[in-house]
Amino acid sequence: MWITIDDREIEVHEGRMLLQALDDAGLLGNDVDIPHFCWHPKLAIDGSCRLCQVEVEGESKLQIACDTKVVDGMVVRTDTDRVRNARAGVMELLLVNHPLDCPICDQAGECKLQDFAFDHGSPVSRSREPRRALAKNVAIGPEVVFDQERCILCRRCVRFCDEVTGTSELGIFGRGDASVVDTFPGRPLDNAYSMNVADLCPVGALTTRDFRFKLRVWDLDDVDGICTGCARGCNLHLGVAKGAVQRAVPRRNDAVNDTWICDEGRLSYHAIGAPDRLKEPQLRGTDGRLAPTDLATAVEVAAARIRRLVDAKGAGVFAGIASAHATNEDLFTFWKFLDALGAETRGVPVIRGQADGILIEAEKAANASGARELGFDVTGAIADRVRSGGVDAAIVFGHDILDAQFLGGTDALATLDTLIVLDLHQSELHHVADVVIPTLHAAEKDGTLTNSAGRVQRVRRAHEPAWPAWSEGSVISLLGAALGLAGFDGSWDVAAVSAELARSQPRFAGIDLASVGRGGRNIANAEDVTAPVDGEA
Amino acid sequence: MRNAPFVTNYLSEHLADDAYAKLAGYQRAGGYAAARRAVCELSPDEVIEQIEGSGLKGRGGAGFSAGRKWAFMPRDESPALLVCNADESEPGSFKDRLLLERAPHMILEGILIAAWATRAQKTFVYVRGEYATAAVAVERAVAEASKDGLLGDDIMGSGFHHEVVVVRGAGAYICGEETGLLESLEGKKGQPRKKPPYPSEYGAFGLPTTVNNVETFAHVPHIIANGVPWFRSFGTEDSPGTTLFGVSGQVLRPGLFELPLGTRLDEIVFEYAGGVPDGRKVKGVIPGGVSMPILPAGQLDVRMADEFLRERHTRLGTGGVIVMDDTTCMVRVASVISYFFRDESCGQCTQCREGTGWINKLVDRIERGAGEERDLEILLDIAGKLEGQTICAFSDAAAWPIQGLMRHFRSDFEAHLGAEKCPFPASFEL
Numbered sequence: 001m002w003i004t005i006d007d008r009e010i011e012v013h014e015g016r017m018l019l020q021a022l023d024d025a026g027l028l029g030n031d032v033d034i035p036h037f038c039w040h041p042k043l044a045i046d047g048s049c050r051l052c053q054v055e056v057e058g059e060s061k062l063q064i065a066c067d068t069k070v071v072d073g074m075v076v077r078t079d080t081d082r083v084r085n086a087r088a089g090v091m092e093l094l095l096v097n098h099p100l101d102c103p104i105c106d107q108a109g110e111c112k113l114q115d116f117a118f119d120h121g122s123p124v125s126r127s128r129e130p131r132r133a134l135a136k137n138v139a140i141g142p143e144v145v146f147d148q149e150r151c152i153l154c155r156r157c158v159r160f161c162d163e164v165t166g167t168s169e170l171g172i173f174g175r176g177d178a179s180v181v182d183t184f185p186g187r188p189l190d191n192a193y194s195m196n197v198a199d200l201c202p203v204g205a206l207t208t209r210d211f212r213f214k215l216r217v218w219d220l221d222d223v224d225g226i227c228t229g230c231a232r233g234c235n236l237h238l239g240v241a242k243g244a245v246q247r248a249v250p251r252r253n254d255a256v257n258d259t260w261i262c263d264e265g266r267l268s269y270h271a272i273g274a275p276d277r278l279k280e281p282q283l284r285g286t287d288g289r290l291a292p293t294d295l296a297t298a299v300e301v302a303a304a305r306i307r308r309l310v311d312a313k314g315a316g317v318f319a320g321i322a323s324a325h326a327t328n329e330d331l332f333t334f335w336k337f338l339d340a341l342g343a344e345t346r347g348v349p350v351i352r353g354q355a356d357g358i359l360i361e362a363e364k365a366a367n368a369s370g371a372r373e374l375g376f377d378v379t380g381a382i383a384d385r386v387r388s389g390g391v392d393a394a395i396v397f398g399h400d401i402l403d404a405q406f407l408g409g410t411d412a413l414a415t416l417d418t419l420i421v422l423d424l425h426q427s428e429l430h431h432v433a434d435v436v437i438p439t440l441h442a443a444e445k446d447g448t449l450t451n452s453a454g455r456v457q458r459v460r461r462a463h464e465p466a467w468p469a470w471s472e473g474s475v476i477s478l479l480g481a482a483l484g485l486a487g488f489d490g491s492w493d494v495a496a497v498s499a500e501l502a503r504s505q506p507r508f509a510g511i512d513l514a515s516v517g518r519g520g521r522n523i524a525n526a527e528d529v530t531a532p533v534d535g536e537a
Numbered sequence: 538m539r540n541a542p543f544v545t546n547y548l549s550e551h552l553a554d555d556a557y558a559k560l561a562g563y564q565r566a567g568g569y570a571a572a573r574r575a576v577c578e579l580s581p582d583e584v585i586e587q588i589e590g591s592g593l594k595g596r597g598g599a600g601f602s603a604g605r606k607w608a609f610m611p612r613d614e615s616p617a618l619l620v621c622n623a624d625e626s627e628p629g630s631f632k633d634r635l636l637l638e639r640a641p642h643m644i645l646e647g648i649l650i651a652a653w654a655t656r657a658q659k660t661f662v663y664v665r666g667e668y669a670t671a672a673v674a675v676e677r678a679v680a681e682a683s684k685d686g687l688l689g690d691d692i693m694g695s696g697f698h699h700e701v702v703v704v705r706g707a708g709a710y711i712c713g714e715e716t717g718l719l720e721s722l723e724g725k726k727g728q729p730r731k732k733p734p735y736p737s738e739y740g741a742f743g744l745p746t747t748v749n750n751v752e753t754f755a756h757v758p759h760i761i762a763n764g765v766p767w768f769r770s771f772g773t774e775d776s777p778g779t780t781l782f783g784v785s786g787q788v789l790r791p792g793l794f795e796l797p798l799g800t801r802l803d804e805i806v807f808e809y810a811g812g813v814p815d816g817r818k819v820k821g822v823i824p825g826g827v828s829m830p831i832l833p834a835g836q837l838d839v840r841m842a843d844e845f846l847r848e849r850h851t852r853l854g855t856g857g858v859i860v861m862d863d864t865t866c867m868v869r870v871a872s873v874i875s876y877f878f879r880d881e882s883c884g885q886c887t888q889c890r891e892g893t894g895w896i897n898k899l900v901d902r903i904e905r906g907a908g909e910e911r912d913l914e915i916l917l918d919i920a921g922k923l924e925g926q927t928i929c930a931f932s933d934a935a936a937w938p939i940q941g942l943m944r945h946f947r948s949d950f951e952a953h954l955g956a957e958k959c960p961f962p963a964s965f966e967l
Contacts, residue, residue: 045731047731048886048887050886050888051887089888089922090887093895097891127895128902129895130898153887172726174884175709175711175880175881175883176880176882176889176890176893176894177884177890177893179884
């Protein structure tokens with residue numbers, strides 16, 4: 001079915017509303033400009049802001065694009081004087097009671113009211129009447145702060161809590177121009193997704209405690225990220241400034257997280273600069289204490305200890321305990337390393353928690369599926385192997401192995417002859433490690449992660465690490481070279497590794513760093529690249 | 538009650554009789570014969586045909602053909618509902634209240650016939666919260682009718698089943714808008730729904746629903762009993778039948794007058810309502826409740842039916858005639874009306890929520906003498922922006938009276954500009 005919008009013919013699906021159809025086609029906000037507040041692609045149609053009015057041939061009144069069904073041959077105009085006047089009228093009315101405090105508002109720079117006022121409104125206000133004086137700085141929940149005066153009553157936040165989380169903490173109280181969004185007595189906005197209302201809020205009425213007054217948004221560089229909190233792999237916009245991630249907000253990916261992210265995932269970027277971050281390689285000295293060293297020495301010592309042990313007892317005593325937080329490329333390199341070394345004992349501990357049926361999944365790591373696809377055992381059997389003895393040396397990525405679901409502590413590792421730890425943060429592992437090498441956070445490196453649905457998604461280096469740190473793959477590569485293992489020369493180029501992975505693993509065929517795209521590609525169906533990404537949200 | 542002495546006042550002739558509110562009294566006057574004829578002798582489609590043929594227009598204000606509305610309903614046995622809109626809240630209107638209190642069985646009989654025609658299993662009578670007496674009267678009538686086999690199972694031996702439930706609103710004007718009513722009926726905040734879908738497709742609790750005004754139901758038994766030509770002998774070609782004009786304001790004999798549609802407004806004001814007190818002159822008359830634009834004294838020679846009122850840029854509305862004499866400050870009138878609409882706007886749509894507030898603040902400022910010339914243009918401009926751009930017709934109802942007052946009494950507004958205070962000292966207090 002075809003419609004014509006501003007002389008441009010586009011193909012649409014039957015039964016869709018005009019805005020939906022334009023969103024389906026990826027045109028909304030890009031090629032076709034229909035301003036709107038209350039409509040959101042992932043929420044029920046509200047039809048109340050009245051900004052998206054367009055002219056439909058054959059209709060005497062202007063129609064709201066959010067609630068007008070497409071009809072074959074429909075002719076729509078978004079650029080006539082009538083439409084412009086109607087938009088200007090709505091903008092003027094919305095600004096009658098708005099405080100216009102943009103200079104001190106966090107939303108400035110990414111505010112729809114501000115943008116639309118510039119694009120569709122009048123530069124001058126005709127109102128001389130007093131504005132509504134309402135509550136400011138209301139703590140409506142543990143993570144969200146509310147400014148009632150800035151609110152334009154689009155009801156997106158209310159609908160989110162009704163339709164997505166089903167928690168219905170928010171409502172519209174009062175009538176007419178006395179209407180306000182508020183919570184019910186004794187029931188704060190406190191759910192696992194509460195901060196999404198700040199993203200949904202087109203103005204600066206709902207802001208997160210996390211980012212409030214932190215920085216102006218135009219000072220942020222936008223880098224695509226992936227949340228590593230669970231196997232969902234929610235897509236993120238990382239806001240980067242001053243060499244650090246300053247905030248994370250959801251990036252639309254209809255095949256993964258729609259336009260949402262859980263609060264825990266949103267705040268997980270704080271792990272990047274956490275005080276317990278490992279800041280340098282360390283070696284256990286003859287005095288039994290860990291002392292700082294450089295990477296070359298750490299690798300050299302680690303290689304020497306592994307070589308001595310393997311030469312004496314064979315590779316059977318060596319265990320490779322990888323992490324489901326590492327990238328496909330890191331894991332692929334490690335797998336090759338273990339093969340070259342001849343070490344059969346390998347596995348990836350994946351911590352399991354509760355799934356919530358919305359986004360949060362039971363597997364608490366972003367690349368559990370990648371580890372599984374590459375052949376690692378992810379059942380936790382590796383912990384039993386270590387506990388049952390016969391392992392004298394191990395390389396461990398991260399410290400998930402210490403979780404109560406696996407070793408429950410360091411006892412089983414304390415008896416090892418050699419323990420080499422590659423990790424982001426300090427943990428009890430350091431009490432028993434011989435060599436410690438700091439690794440990179442997913443926001444500090446390039447690579448791919450495979451989510452629970454088999455979608456391979458790209459992570460990018462958003463900024464340089466604040467301290468010396470290396471990807472697991474590059475450290476293993478150095479180690480392989482130091483051990484003289486076949487296929488390891490000490491260099492590690494993630495793009496080349498990714499390409500090799502795609503060539504050698506049939507499931508990853510055609511999916512590498514270069515081809516994965518912004519929306520990711522599914523290993524079950526590499527052609528599945530159609531999900532709208534980063535469009536209207 | 539002051540009935541017009543010389544017309545056939547079929548709606549109101551027994552309203553003064555206390556017994557008429559009771560089943561026995563109503564039946565003594567011939568009540569329920571029409572319902573019996575409908576459910577026992579006529580098919581639903583035949584009833585719809587008669588009502589459509591009668592030209593009966595909805596009496597709630599919009600004036601849509603009742604028969605056509607019924608014809609929108611699905612013609613199968615699927616569950617369907619009927620709603621009697623008794624949320625009479627338009628300032629200046631009090632006709633439904635009298636009918637509910639004094640002739641509840643006439644409403645029930647109309648409901649029964651409409652239910653048969655629209656194949657509805659259940660009717661909700663949604664009564665304005667403030668109408669406590671009316672709600673009790675209808676509840677009593679429902680109990681009486683149910684006991685007597687006029688409601689419930691196998692009505693009058695026809696096999697038709699119908700029940701009526703009385704629901705009381707909580708006093709919001711917007712719950713008189715049919716989809717706002719449906720939301721409220723479902724226990725939600727009274728906010729009109731976007732249309733489509735219309736109630737005949739997706740009404741109360743998601744079921745096909747017909748919503749009619751109290752007075753609309755009241756006409757139905759008379760049409761079925763006396764026939765289409767009889768009904769069309771009253772009123773005009775386009776607006777047949779009588780209606781209950783409620784006259785209020787500065788007249789000597791305020792009250793309810795049942796007159797044929799098309800009766801001249803000056804006749805209603807001067808002959809039936811007795812005109813204004815001696816020494817005063819009529820300044821303006823609102824013909825159909827406050828949401829309809831006012832007419833100045835010089836334009837009262839208009840026949841009270843939409844086809845004529847439209848030519849004067851106003852409408853019949855609910856037939857609530859409000860008369861104002863020459864002491865009246867029309868800015869003060871605008872203030873009162875705009876305050877009402879500001880207070881009653883549900884607040885969903887931007888234009889209505891923000892526009893009604895802005896208009897009210899602006900009018901009040903003019904009334905205080907703090908207005909400027911440009912404010913008058915702004916006022917008209919905002920009113921224009923409220924028209925026809927929102928989910929329901931409330932914002933039109935908020936805009937029209939302001940446009941009417943500015944059209945005919947701009948000089949009153951201008952007299953306030955730069956004035957120290959309102960130049961109409963004898964006008965009513967705000």
